[in-house]
Amino acid sequence: MKIFLTVGSQKFQFNRLLRQIDLLVQEGRMKDEIFAQTGYCDYTPKYYRFKQFLDRDAFEENIREADIVITHGGTGAIINAVKQEKKVIAVPRLARYGEHVDDHQTQILKEFEEMNLICACNNVENLEQALEEVKHCSYAKYDSNTHTIIGSIEDYIEDLKK
Numbered sequence: 001m002k003i004f005l006t007v008g009s010q011k012f013q014f015n016r017l018l019r020q021i022d023l024l025v026q027e028g029r030m031k032d033e034i035f036a037q038t039g040y041c042d043y044t045p046k047y048y049r050f051k052q053f054l055d056r057d058a059f060e061e062n063i064r065e066a067d068i069v070i071t072h073g074g075t076g077a078i079i080n081a082v083k084q085e086k087k088v089i090a091v092p093r094l095a096r097y098g099e100h101v102d103d104h105q106t107q108i109l110k111e112f113e114e115m116n117l118i119c120a121c122n123n124v125e126n127l128e129q130a131l132e133e134v135k136h137c138s139y140a141k142y143d144s145n146t147h148t149i150i151g152s153i154e155d156y157i158e159d160l161k162k
Contacts, residue, residue: 001135004066005036008074009053012099015043017091020124022047029128035062068134073105078112082142087134088118089127116140
């Protein structure tokens with residue numbers, strides 16, 4: 001399987017996730033092809049390919065080619081992947097590790113998981129189990145409500161014309 005790991009582009013490190021994947025690869029517990037976009041992390045992966053930042057086209061291509069996307073708990077990365085019907089493992093950035101200003105990503109992941117769109121992995125030590133889960137589970141298809149919102153705006157504009 002091909003895995004794309006993205007930790008976002010905000011100015012926070014997520015070394016904890018990168019290290020865990022390195023450990024799993026080093027110990028032979030993760031044998032998938034992995035490519036990572038490491039952002040502002042200062043940890044350098046030893047056992048998988050990476051690039052600090054990707055342009056939009058390269059980012060989209062990596063998601064398109066991936067079987068599984070492992071990401072932080074940011075809505076943009078998650079929605080982008082589920083729209084393309086990718087299996088997603090999302091790990092929240094946590095304030096206590098200096099990965100974000102608060103722990104809001106845990107709530108975001110809870111909501112996505114309750115909609116059966118992703119596998120939320122709230123503890124990086126459970127990443128190996130999360131990988132096994134996504135390889136054998138089916139997830140709901142993402143249903144965007146963009147058309148509904150646009151329709152409401154168009155109706156509102158039409159009403160203003162009357």
